[in-house]
Amino acid sequence: MTATASPVTRPPVQARSGGFLSRALSFLFTQEVILFLVLVVLIVLVGSANPRYVAERNFINILNGNAYIAVAAIGMSMVIISRNIDISIGSLIGVLGTLSGTIAINGYPIWASWLVPIVAGALVGAVIGFLVAYLRIPAIVVTLGLLSILKGGLITITGGAWITDLPSDYFLAQMKSPAFSFLGLNVPEIPSPILLMIILTILAAIWMRYSTTGRAIYAVGGNAEAARLSGISEKRIIMTVFIINGITAGIAAVLWATQLSIIQSTVPAGLELQIITSAVVGGVSILGGIGTTVGAMLAAILLSAINSALVFINISPYWFRAVVGVLILVTVLADRLRRQRNRASERG
């Protein structure tokens, strides 16, 4: 049965029909563009103060060393967009990285040391998702518990020992793009972490924007009750975001573990905060429903650029945390103002 009805009155064509200029302007003020501009300005300023900062090797190194944070921020963005949070992610990356190294030194095939942490991450994500979606425990409580379990468990089992004598073909993060030649790709020599970061971010961005599940994630985060009344299974969506988050945490863990010739089997300090901050500064609303993975990646790059810039302009790196704190407050404040403006114009 088709439900059609004649329009009562033709809606008046509104003047603000979004001309090229206004569309260009609204594009300019997206979080992604602002972040990109801030990044460019930062590089130019710090680069003119200390040219070594912009030397090709240095900048590639910064990106390379921090790409795993951007990869983890992909899954985290989805979790936060669905109006959840995962504060155990730093510990999870530490545990999965140690797992990866342990597999590698025990004579298993190298691909297993890369793949098993990702599968394990997905399983942990499924457990978190189950506890949140089906047992209705708030995500912050579930992951707070998990944080302690993982962190404590890791230190108990390994005693914080270093994993050394890793096989020479284990170091995925040190490989250049030819490592991807088996995919038949003819790409220039980009270090694999950067390449992975870019590919995964783009895939995730397309998926979030154009897939049905991606749309449903935004819907659940925006208004869970309306989403449920529209036939969207909130439980399935929560499971999905936490599993994806576990997978990206697994990939991030492998990138982290394969960076250096040793793995210190502890949890990188403050890592979860840096990942969550990347998502939030990248424009993902902590209240859910808003944000993109591209923004999160750009914010992750910006944060690492700031971190290393401090060294190059002779400011104590201890200032980094303060700078990060200011960035968080500014973005959250901007988000709040944006929502308030929307609400005000709705009444008018």
Place this chain on the structure above:
Amino acid sequence: MVPGEVHALLGENGAGKSTLIKIISGVYKPDGGEMRLDGKLVAFSNPREAQAGGIATIYQELSLYPELTVAENIFMGHAPRRQVGPVKVVNWSEMTVRAKEILASLNIHDLDVRRKVGSLSVGNRQRVEIAKALSINARILIMDEPTAALTEADVIRLFEIVRLLRQRGVAIIYISHRLGEVFELADRVTVLRDGQYVGTNEVKDVTPDHLISMMVGRTIDNLFPKLDTTVGAPVLEVRNLWNKPLCRDVSFQVRAGEIVGLAGLVGSGRSELAQTIFGFTPAQSGEIILNGQTIRVRNPGDAMKHGIAYVPEDRGTQGLIREMRIRENVSLAVLKTLTRTGFINSPAERDLAAHAIEQLGIRAYSPEQLVSKLSGGNQQKVVVSKWLASKPKVLIMDEPTRGVDVGAKAEIHRLISELASQGLAILMISSELPEVLGMSDRVLVMREGRIVAEFARKDATQENVVSAMMREASEPNGVPTPQGVLQ
């Protein structure tokens, strides 16, 4: 108001009763007018001032602290104190003694003042509220639907307490939807309609029918272009549906091309019934039959699969996703049908949104506009178009025109009417009686979770429907039922 009087306040949904008591008790500020207490002009700018003036209010939702004891709740904010050296501390023993005294003065002897309020029954919590009002020496007590959540035995005790208070010279403003209570308790009764004063009478001078005729007759602020339709075969049939507490043994049917209006007071179970049919709160027992086939509805997805659509009551919390664009909201309920291999068919989605804007006359400059920037009426149209996109066989609309302006209202009514003439079966819940009467082919009346009356269009007058909405369930044959009570 005179001391020792019980004054009942009556009116339909939205007649302005709650607003009036909130002004009296200082929650809202009046736009104009004056209020006199003991002949003196008063103006309360907050509830505390009203309490100081001796006015205490007991709202439908009780305002007690469940983790504190009975005595602590009674003396919240004005606990008896004693001096210990330089500081004043709470005098617990005096508090316990005085709490017991107050309860005893209400003939309540079976309530331990040291118990936590959270562990008490609803009836006992209400008694604590009354005691709390007395502890501030209230001379005027306002009770907003005190019996709505009470059991029969609790109601009887409440009445005893009210009579006791009356003897002690406390003036009571008593709001209730139950006419029987008004006649049992009240000395005088005031009727409101559309926020306006209709009249005050001595209870002994009026009859229930008289009061009902005072309450109805709300102004019809626009005309409903109801089209004549040919009513077809039953599409939706509900049999013995149970979902306690507000859906009790409900049976009815809606035919193709028919608009069935569901009337009832706020809290009578209309929305609960709709949400049970839609699977948001799945039924405990009973049958939902669609086109002759019994269907299982465990969640909204099941209901949608079978062609049931539900336009919820509150578009802000249940209908819209504010952060999303018009296009994204319109397609939300039909994402599955727009999906090809996991991805949304974007051109089809844009067409759908453009069509919705055209069809419903949504005033927006683009389908890409955020819904939070639309007016209330246009937001409502977005919610309606979301459900029309699912091409339903049965459309359940819960308060389809709440909070929209008169022009948008007329457009939505016309849309509903046109949809019915195309053969859609429509169940419309509305608290606006003129809307129900103007739009419906048939009117069902709910009260306390049951369907208590059914009227054909020609028999559905304001008096009949209101009378069915408000009478006591216990009154035998009190409901004029031209067609018999139930099918």
